[in-house]
Amino acid sequence: METTVSPERLAEQLREDGFCVIPNMADEALLSKTRACVEKALSEYDAERRENTKAPGSLIDSNFYPELADLIGNPLALKTLGQMGLRDIKFWKAVIISKPPGGPRLYWHQDCIMWQDARAYSDRAPMIFLMYYLEDTRRENGCLRLLAGSHQYRHVLHDMGEAHTKDINRMDNPDDPRFKDYANEVDVPIKAGDLVVGDARMFHATHENASDEQRTVITIWFHPFFSDLQEDTQSWIHSAMHKQHETWPDDALAKISTLIPDYQGDVEPMELTRTPDERLRSPAG
Numbered sequence: 691m692e693t694t695v696s697p698e699r700l701a702e703q704l705r706e707d708g709f710c711v712i713p714n715m716a717d718e719a720l721l722s723k724t725r726a727c728v729e730k731a732l733s734e735y736d737a738e739r740r741e742n743t744k745a746p747g748s749l750i751d752s753n754f755y756p757e758l759a760d761l762i763g764n765p766l767a768l769k770t771l772g773q774m775g776l777r778d779i780k781f782w783k784a785v786i787i788s789k790p791p792g793g794p795r796l797y798w799h800q801d802c803i804m805w806q807d808a809r810a811y812s813d814r815a816p817m818i819f820l821m822y823y824l825e826d827t828r829r830e831n832g833c834l835r836l837l838a839g840s841h842q843y844r845h846v847l848h849d850m851g852e853a854h855t856k857d858i859n860r861m862d863n864p865d866d867p868r869f870k871d872y873a874n875e876v877d878v879p880i881k882a883g884d885l886v887v888g889d890a891r892m893f894h895a896t897h898e899n900a901s902d903e904q905r906t907v908i909t910i911w912f913h914p915f916f917s918d919l920q921e922d923t924q925s926w927i928h929s930a931m932h933k934q935h936e937t938w939p940d941d942a943l944a945k946i947s948t949l950i951p952d953y954q955g956d957v958e959p960m961e962l963t964r965t966p967d968e969r970l971r972s973p974a975g
Contacts, residue, residue: 697773700887704774705813708841708892711878715767715885716822720760725824727757728906731786745796745861745869747789747899749854753934756942758784761822762910763946767885771914776818780916781949782931788906789832789899794861796832796896797868799853800840801911803890805963807920810891811970815841816919817890820910825903827879832899834878834886834907841891844972847872852964868895891966916951926959927951 695712703710716724731750743749752758762784771779789796802810802817809816827833837845850868851858858868877897878886888894890911899905913919913927928951935943943950 697770697775700770701774701776704815704818704887704889707838709836709838709878709886709888711880712767712770712885712887713881714883715770716761716764716883718883720764721824721883723757724761724822724908725906727755728786728788728824728908730757731755732788741860742856743859745794745859746787747793747796747905748787749859750786751934752784752786754937755786756935756938758908759938759942759945761908763949767820768948771887776914778914778916778918779949780913780927780931780951781946782911782913782927783934784908784910786906787909788904789896790904791899791902793832793899793905794864795869795898797858797866798837798847798872798893798895799868800847800893801853801890802966803962803964804919804923804926804960805966805970806960807923809915809919809923810966814915814918815889815891816913816923818912818914819886819888819890820912821886821888822908822910823880823884823886824882824906824908826881827905829877829879829897831901831903831905832896833880834894834896835875836878836888836892836894837872837875838892840893841889844966844970845893847893848966848970912949913951920960921953921955921957922960924951924953925955925957926962928953929959
């Protein structure tokens, strides 16, 4: 079923708010196949790893799960992104993030890793996420929450530490201000099969899962307008994607063939830069 929101409006929301929600992007067959993959992945996720990712719930990369290729290469979603004007999209990785019953809230963070790239200070995101939730979400089971527009300006959270470090993932300090509420945050409850498209520069988090059921999202990292990124950025994305998915079989790679980065230059990969420099200004600046 196609979305009733125009692609132009979706593109405007992504540009201005840092996110948009596209209904009905994954049907029940695709969700069922993805849930089977998640069940397998979680069965291999031991207690020590769970403790080390207490805040997110799990962080399982797509390296060894080619079953995710159908979701990553979902033709309906790719068609809609194209209609929104997003071109030359290349894939880095997908991540299975599953919050168990009783799982705490996820901390506020932004995921941009290429703040050295001039694109990170433009109105075109160098990195976007696609989030497919496998269950209907609401505040009680840990729905997404975000700071709309925070991809465009400096926030106090930029100075509180980087995303996904060991201490914050383990939730060593539950009183860390990154777990708190902030002015103007909004909840984003959605239906299973809907798609959240977000700018990686935007601050986002989740509520705790106070339900008695698992709550799972597959987050897919894409890089639109790949050829317009700096060469060191292209080089890193190419290297990371190919290294992480080197064991994927040909049939899985074929499902994402148009998304595979193919950088042919000889520039060294970028150093990951997770914090913006002075080019990102406060709203008053």
